[in-house]
Amino acid sequence: MSKPDISTLSEDEARAELERLAKALAEANAAYHQKDAPEISDAEYDALKLRNEAIEAAFPHLKRADSPSDQVGATPSDGFAKVTHAVRMLSLGNAFDEEDVEAFKTSIRKYLGLGPDASLAFTAEPKIDGLSLSLRYEQGVLVQAATRGDGAVGENVTANARTIDDIPQELSGAPEVLEVRGEVYMSHADFQALNDRQAQAGGKTFANPRNAAAGSLRQLDASITRGRPLRFFAYGWGELSEDLAQTQYDAIARLADLGFQTNPLTRLCSSADDMIAHYRQIEAQRATLGYDIDGVVYKVNDLALQGRLGFRSTTPRWAIAHKFPAELAWTRLEKIEIQVGRTGALSPVARLTPVTVGGVVVSNATLHNEDYIAGRDAKGNEIRGGKDIREGDWVQVYRAGDVIPKVADVDLSKRPEGAAPYVFPTLCPECQSEAIREEGDAVRRCTGGLICPAQAVEKLKHFVSRQAFDIEGLGAKQVEQFYSDGWIAEPADIFLLKDRYGQGLQQLKNREGWGEKSANNLFQAIEDKRTIPLGRVIFALGIRHVGEAASNLLARNYGSWDAFESAVTEAAGRxxxxWDSLLNIDGVGEVMATALVTAFAQESERASIDRLVAQLTIEDAAQPDTEGSPVAGKTVVFTGTLEKMTRAEAKARAEALGAKVSGSVSAKTDLLVAGPGAGSKAKKAAELGIETLDEDGWLELIGAA
Structure with missing residues (x-):
């Protein structure tokens, strides 16, 4: 690369050029390091850097405080290494009022089979609004730090975590293996000071402390993280070589003894009333804590009970986040627009005069559906006193759980003269196909299917989402670009991108925002995802009512794509x-089953699925380790009342041993476990000659008596 010619620059021109270069390089760094979406090529970046250095050499007194030349270290070009969590890092379910908290407590007692008089304690602690982090210590030494990522796989940010003062580098008296989980955050004072420094230097400012903490921790250059005032609260753990304690409360105290910062507002509660009282106390202190919290987390205190309760697909059963009431603001609703989703749902969105709600600038809010706009619920009952929502209205906006902006109320005294009631469209705004609302459905849907560009694009976005194919470098923005240019119209086209265009690399690297390296990386990322687990493929198809948990359930039950595809095809006649076998899967109802067989029975959709599968190697679903299991591969049905464990526990135990749990008895049933009160299922099992055990017999069979 040739040396930049700056010989003709005057001092004023040099000063202005340094300002321009600092801004351009800061934007490039943010796009590359924080957003993982480079906006200029490596060569263009290098040219800007060289020009900046040349001007500084010629005019040293003009060097800026935020000079790009002062950045320390070389940034890795391939991003963070991936870390597979030994114990998944899950999110939390939410509670928004006292009734939800009571329901949570009741569900715990029901699952565990505890009576109303049995003691059940919980911990209550502030829910820090930051970024989750897992710290792994071996022999008392910090060896790895990882973000949560998708729960199963996170990013290796060990070098960055070592720069945080609250994170000990070595521990004394810790278990041989200890994974400490907690939250990285930034105090209000430090956040404001950071934004002031960024603004003075002409750099990026952050919308809130959480964004600042996340952006700081995920820097590829650890020296940048070192300059950011990050803090850490420990609240849990992952893999352990030995138990920290017998209770949540004592385990947190043990972490504090080991040298971790734990939240001083953590309390032990013996009842729902105690939990709510502490919630109110924390809520009253919220504005004066000096850091952001968005609720209170309740956890079952007894760790043995936590183990029995276990996990759902994405959340633990033994914990819940009680979120603070939504924060409110009033603003003008400028326009109502309709967005079309991947299932054809027409979703109304309020375009608002921007307003700050809970520290975030809000310019859009959901309006749910046409009933909500009209001032009624799905059953026709009035909401908001029957007040409808119209364009031009002065509306109250809130962020439910401090996350999703919604319109709560309308000020009729400020309604403009001549404001007309909103008429919900009966034609799709994207393809003009009829938009129908089926009986019992709150949503109106476009009937255009794949001819509707909005549905096609949304299906493609879903296909490449994190829980589906998660193709590095191919996100929503790139999907929209490629679809608009006619490069992809359906999922199979993604895997034909390079070959279909012959010189695909040449075409892609010449596009705005792409270079040879990023193009090569994309094509390699696509190739890497040709081999993919069955559960991800089923979820990626975007079939209505078939979410991530259901997709994994189907994968476990059928095992392979061929078995799944054959079964769903054969069930087309319902x-x-x-069809009976599909419905007998515990967790699959008629609505989900109908959606599945309908998708595979539609000629165009089935052809699209077949074209996709032809490009893939689909891995069979991972099966549990069932060596020595007496029920591996058998179909088990539970009926009647179980007295030593709940039905949910029995089902989870059976599945862990490799059994399939069905909700009904058929000729394919291998074993019926019948408790007191067993009725028609026990009678049918007897007629079919199916082996039947009582609960004690079941426990003896599986070795848990």
Whole structure:
């Protein structure tokens, strides 16, 4: 690269050029390091850097405080290494009022089979609004730090975590293996000071402390993280070589003894009333804590009970986040727009005069559906006193759980003269196909299917989402670009991108925002995802009512794509053995089953699925380690009242041993476990000659008596 010619620059021109270069390089760094979406090529970046250095050499007295030349270290070009969590890092379910908290407590007692008089304690602690982090210590030494990522796989940020003062580098008296989980955050004072420094230097400012903490921790250059005032609260753990304690409260105290910062507002509660009282106390202190919290987390205190309760697909059963009431603001609703989703749902969105709600600038809010706009619920009952929502209205906006902006109320005294009631469209705004609302459905849907560009694009976005194919470098923005240019119209096209365009690399690297390196990386990322687990493929198809948990459930039950595809195809008539077998999967209802068979029975959609599968190697679903299991591969049905464990526990135990749990008895049933009160299922099992055990017999069989 040739040396920049700056010989003709005057001092004023040099000063202005340094300002321009600092801004351009700061934007490039943010796009590359924080957003993982480079906006200029490596060569263009290098040219800007060289020009900046040349001007500084010629005019040293003009060097800026935020000079790009002062950045320390070389940034890795391939991003963070991935870390597979030994114990998944899950999110939390939410509670928004006292009734939700009571329901949470009741569900715990029901699952565990505890009576109303049995003691059940909980911890209550502030829910820090930051970034989750897992710290792994071996022999008392910090060896790895990882973000949560998708729960199963996170990013290796060990070098960055070592710069945080609250994180000990070595521990004394810790278990041989200890994974400490907690939250990285930034105090209000430090956040304001950081934004002031960024603004003075002409750099990026952050919308809130949480964004600042996340952006700081995820810097590829650890020296940048070192300059950011990050803090850390420990609140839990992952893999352990030995138990920290027998209770949540004592385990947190143990972490504090080991040298971790734990939240001083953590309390032990013996009842729901105690939990709510502490919630109110924390809520009253919220504005004066000096850091952001968005609720209170309740956890079952007894760790043995936590183990029995276990996990759902994305959340633990033994914990919940009680979120603070939504924060409110009034603003003008400028326009109502309709967005079309991947299932054809027409979703109304309020375009607002921007307003700050809970520290975030809000310019859009959901309006749910046409009933909500009209001032009624799905059953026709009045909401908001029957007040409808119209364009031009003065509306009250809130962020439910401090996350999703919604319109709560309308000030009729400020309604403009001549404001007309909103008429919900009966034609899709994207493809003009009829938009129908089926009986019992709150949503109106476009009937255009794949001819509707909005549905096609949203299906593609879903296909590449994190829980689906998660193709590095191919996100929503790139999907929209490629679809608009006619490069992709359906998922299979993604895997034909390079070959279909012959010189795909040449075409892509010449596009705005792409270079040879990023193009090569994309094509390699696509190739890497040709081999993919069955559960991800089912979820990626974007079939209505079939979410991530259901997709994994189907994958476990059928095992392979061939078995799954064959079964769903055979069930198309919604009768016969294949249909019955599908419905017999515990967790699959008629609505989900109908959506599945309908998708595979539609000629165009089935052809699209077949074209996709032809490009893939689909891995069979991972099966549990069932060596020595007496029920591996058997179909088990539970009926009646179980007295030594709840039905949910029994099902989870059976599945862990490799059994399939069905909700009904059929000729394919291998074993019926019948408790007191067993009725028609026990009678049918007897007629079919199916082996039947009582609860004690079941426990003896599986070795848990």
């Amino acid at each position: 009768e016969g053995p294949a």
